[in-house]
Amino acid sequence: MSKTEYLTTEELASRIRYDARTVRERLKDSVLLEGIHYIRPFGGRKILYMWEPIERDMGTQSGNQSFSIPMANGGRMNG
Template sequence: MCTYLTTDELSARIKYDARTIRERLKDSVLLEGIHYVRPFGRRKILYIWEQIEKDLNALSGESSAIRMADGSVCHA
């Protein structure tokens, strides 16, 4: 079962401003079809918490890792 969050709800959980999520993280770090969906083909975006949490935990131990747009990780 997935937990779907609005941008404001995700903002509260990860402590990033909702505007930062929309303008900087969406489509660069948070990818459509992996981290978020647009239900019914609409403008509304719902973030998939379990996938975001999984990626946050995976990267927490990689302090020098750089997340690439395709989902891969570059080790600096």
């Protein structure tokens, strides 16, 4: 059983090199989905992002420095 790595909004933003505000306002609920990419522990307001599904869905492969984020209109944003 693998251990899930949970990240705060700020930690995720730093890891994917986005502003935390962009994660909260543009990515959350459009490409980062509750129950798949993030949870609200104990039914509260705090959000914790799950790194493994986000990394998988960005298309990152082990050892590859480039990544892309699926966009709501079907395109991809490369980083």
